[in-house]
Amino acid sequence: MIQRALEPQSCGRRAARVLAIAYACHPEESAESRVGWARVILASQNHHVTVLCGSRFSAEELRELAIAAGAGESIEFRVVPHLACMDWDCTIDLVYSVGYRLWHRRAAALGKQLHAHQPFDLVHQINFCGYREPGYGWKIDAPFVWGPLGGTQNFPLRFLGVADLASGAREVARNLMNTLQLRFSPRVHQAARGAACVLAATQLAQRDLADALGVRAPVELEAGLSYPVLPKRELRDPNQPLRVLWTGRLRAWKGLPLLLRALAQASRTARFEVRVLGEGSDKARLVRLAERLGIADQIEWVGWGPYQETLPHYQWADLFAFTSLRDTSGAGMLEALAAGVPIIGIDHQGAADIMSERCAIPVEPTSPSGVVAGFAEALARLATDNEFLLSLSHGATRRAAGFVWETRRQVMDLVYESAIATARREAATRNAEQIAAESPAVRGELAALEAIGK
Numbered sequence: 001m002i003q004r005a006l007e008p009q010s011c012g013r014r015a016a017r018v019l020a021i022a023y024a025c026h027p028e029e030s031a032e033s034r035v036g037w038a039r040v041i042l043a044s045q046n047h048h049v050t051v052l053c054g055s056r057f058s059a060e061e062l063r064e065l066a067i068a069a070g071a072g073e074s075i076e077f078r079v080v081p082h083l084a085c086m087d088w089d090c091t092i093d094l095v096y097s098v099g100y101r102l103w104h105r106r107a108a109a110l111g112k113q114l115h116a117h118q119p120f121d122l123v124h125q126i127n128f129c130g131y132r133e134p135g136y137g138w139k140i141d142a143p144f145v146w147g148p149l150g151g152t153q154n155f156p157l158r159f160l161g162v163a164d165l166a167s168g169a170r171e172v173a174r175n176l177m178n179t180l181q182l183r184f185s186p187r188v189h190q191a192a193r194g195a196a197c198v199l200a201a202t203q204l205a206q207r208d209l210a211d212a213l214g215v216r217a218p219v220e221l222e223a224g225l226s227y228p229v230l231p232k233r234e235l236r237d238p239n240q241p242l243r244v245l246w247t248g249r250l251r252a253w254k255g256l257p258l259l260l261r262a263l264a265q266a267s268r269t270a271r272f273e274v275r276v277l278g279e280g281s282d283k284a285r286l287v288r289l290a291e292r293l294g295i296a297d298q299i300e301w302v303g304w305g306p307y308q309e310t311l312p313h314y315q316w317a318d319l320f321a322f323t324s325l326r327d328t329s330g331a332g333m334l335e336a337l338a339a340g341v342p343i344i345g346i347d348h349q350g351a352a353d354i355m356s357e358r359c360a361i362p363v364e365p366t367s368p369s370g371v372v373a374g375f376a377e378a379l380a381r382l383a384t385d386n387e388f389l390l391s392l393s394h395g396a397t398r399r400a401a402g403f404v405w406e407t408r409r410q411v412m413d414l415v416y417e418s419a420i421a422t423a424r425r426e427a428a429t430r431n432a433e434q435i436a437a438e439s440p441a442v443r444g445e446l447a448a449l450e451a452i453g454k
Helices: 031-044 059-068 093-117 157-162 165-184 186-194 203-213 256-266 283-293 307-316 331-338 349-354 368-384 386-401 405-438 440-453
Strands: 017-022 048-053 076-079 122-127 144-149 197-200 242-247 272-277 299-301 319-322 343-346 360-363
Touching (some): 017 093, 031 048, 031 122, 031 405, 122 405, 144 186, 157 165, 186 203, 242 256, 242 307, 256 272, 319 368, 331 349, 360 386, 368 386
Parallel strands (some): 017 048, 017 122, 272 299, 343 360
């Protein structure tokens, strides 16, 4: 739980009026919704925050939950209804994207009405994290903060063999569309130019945004931890199998076959128990692969459950495996670190920002066979070297402390204050230039002062 703040406190500064646009905003639903929730709670502790969200819960229910979670008393929620098509299967990407864009139109229209009644000092579009839908908050006459942004990463084509034919074709098409949209989408470029600050979720996103949009985007990881880091672990029982946890959607880009093949190799010399938390259209194919590899008896297919019900699985695990081939970052990695669970992960994209050699074994994304070999070697070592596993576990606990949401509040306060101050300076400059342009007397005085200066 985030620390309680009864009224916004801003270290002696005036609390700003912030309009937060967070389509997904709830403490117990998706990873995106938890990110939106944590950021508006933090912002409300130093500012007056109005949240526009697409929740299925009422504004009153959300406010009660927020106050209980430590939000400032001035927080306000406005639920903007979304189209019925957004309740359909989210694998219909085009339908969902159209519905999401229309939701942003509705949110911006409401935001403009609220701004006309009582102006906001700042507008912050929080989620979704992906850059593709910039919304319309940047059209409101207030400093606009966008992000943290991700979604710029592409599927590495050398790993297409991990996917089936249809999934591989989708990934190639997505790579192409992703590259074109980032560089040529008018609305994305307009939003970036209109923003007082763009935040990048990862170092890779920072480079991509600079190359494609010409913006300097500070790095601020989009995800975080909303609960205390657990106490340090003790040595595990060497007579027990190494417990490995994997979480995510059972889809091609998540790369689970890489772990399954690595387990098949490592199982020749060590014993493992594996839990797979997730659902998805590839499940049947993955179950068949585990059977062909002879490791089906080592794997428990858990499925998805409510967020709080997933946390004990991290406490159960000795090791967390991260095989995603394209992800902005990985909320599961943070949950693992908080539980003192070391990571074996592919060392690219946002995962590279989270892992360090003190809490993880990063595996270079050279090729499918190279990753499988790297994972197999790491699994075999950690199954037999308990001292090394424990040192990584303690490193995970230390690493997790830097991702607790409470530690991020000061960063976001500085972002808000800088955006507001910059907008005020620019407005003052424009006003002075306009007055000088419209007043002959002022022009004369300025010319005289300039002459004296020379």
